[in-house]
Amino acid sequence: MPAEDPTTDQGTGRPAHVSGFASFVGRPNAGKSTLTNALVGSKVVITSSKPQTTRTVVRGIVHRPDAQLILVDTPGLHRPRTLLGERLNDLVKTTWAEVDIVAVCFPANEKIGPGDRFIVNELGKVRRTIKIAVATKTDLASPERIGQHLLDIQALGVETGTEWAEIVPVSAVAGDQVKLLEELLVSMLPEGPQLYPDGELSDAPEEAIVAELIREASLEGVRDELPHSIAVVVEEMGLREGRPEDKPLLDIHANLFVERDSQKGIVIGHKGARLREVGSAARQQIEALLGTPVYLELRVKVAKDWQRDPRQLRRLGF
Template identity: 60%
Template sequence: MTTPDQPDFRSGFACFVGRPNVGKSTLMNALVGAKVAITSNRPQTTRRAIRGIVHRADAQLVIVDTPGLHRPRTLLGERLDSLVRGTLTEVDVIGFCVPADEKVGDGDRYIARELAQIKGTPVVAIVTKADKVTPQQLAEQLMAVDALGAWAEIVPVSSFGGVGGSSVQPYQLDVVADVIIGRLPEGPPLYPEGDLTDEPEQILAAEFIREAALEGVEQEVPHSIAVVVDEMAPRSGRSDLTDIYAHVFVERPSQKAILIGRKGERLRKVGTQARKQIEAMLGTRVYLNLQVSVAKDWQRNPKQLRRLGFYD
């Protein structure tokens, strides 16, 4: 068996890139085997470059999940776009994700053109959500993706089941891992055995809260939600209980009312759902205190963006 100190052990970084809501975060979570990035059916759910770590006997793959690449309309969008482009220049392999259940569109072609300008980094085209289409539809999508550019390889995959829902087991996750790892440089592990992410727990807690807040809100609210954990620490004298105080920011008073809900019912549901995720991460019980505040037009305000952790 290969061990980390043998010369053919491989390690390195790969990033998943694609337009918003194509399954990048879901795929990373499936490969890591644990939830390290939030998911939602809302576009632009991912706002940070989250790293997930895949451990194998012959390799260590660090996956960088990026926000969806798109033509930005706000200052936040410009900063997320810059984050993605910076990440593309720093990884060993790029995974270009295109969903199987949507026709190739202008957004995919735009990203393909951008990737064609990156020299020296192999790009693997990954056709996600294969469980949502028939074999014939998948074959047609593979040909359409092939026509977008010159890829190192094209791999269909599903995190949830076989093609057309033919099984409940993930489809070709191991193939995606093999294809990417085969293009990593030889080298020792970059993270200790057992680490699944290098994200601070406070950031992950904020992301779990935002994921819960995204569920079931009106269409105008999702992009306007940001979360900051103000305080997170074990309660004095209680190793089994963690206190978390967090602020959920929106851009307008009407959005605040939607998020809180009638008599606070909506916010209580957000807290309950987020708390379950955070408790699973920390391994302790959690007391979660959520406050909702208005930060007017924060997506366009440089000062507010810095306050919320989105730096230049």
């Protein structure tokens, strides 16, 4: 009688453990970040009602006894207008070539448009990666609309020569079919060991996640032109010395950079009221994520036209 292979599950013939990377892509505000957070079960990626808020590739990690699924969140691919935009697009395309699965997100409450076609055509240049389509935000669309949307996604695949391994409707907000999507993604991963320790939700450094949470808070409720113009740099972050062990306090000093003096006024608000709201909202999110009381100091600075200046982009981490 042959010896059992310890690397496979004898009941199913599946590998005992699989691991790999999946990337959610789509035009800005397609629901990629919300879906990443829903799958990971914690807030690791900033979400905002403003499009184009994700700038860094944050990996959310889904831990299971039989699998480790690492989710790579990318900026929304778009036709670039600035040097920053070009760099973000390069980042997306590099990511696509390095992951096992690319999941293209198409919001169900919006018709497929030129932006979606542009992305799927670009994706067609990536050969070996498995491609699936995700109809997001199904809680915002009627059953008839969702049905038509799925047919439109199928047609877009045929038109662009893209073979969808799966087309899945989900609502990250309502939790509909999120578990099904997880199972499908895991079923497509190669055999492999655990890549990250148990309990780790992201491999982004804490300073990077804190900076993103501050930027998210600063975007809520401000004018449409600001999302592209705000960058956050955490200058200092560390536990305050001399505190008792049972009463730690994390000191965070961060700078918010905008491109013009007029934008600085918008972010600060009348007599500093807006900046205080931003600080309070960001502090609550950071405390919830890190589990430690936080003292947060924010300063707003002008870095003139930083999105078009290579030297300033480097200084701000792009």
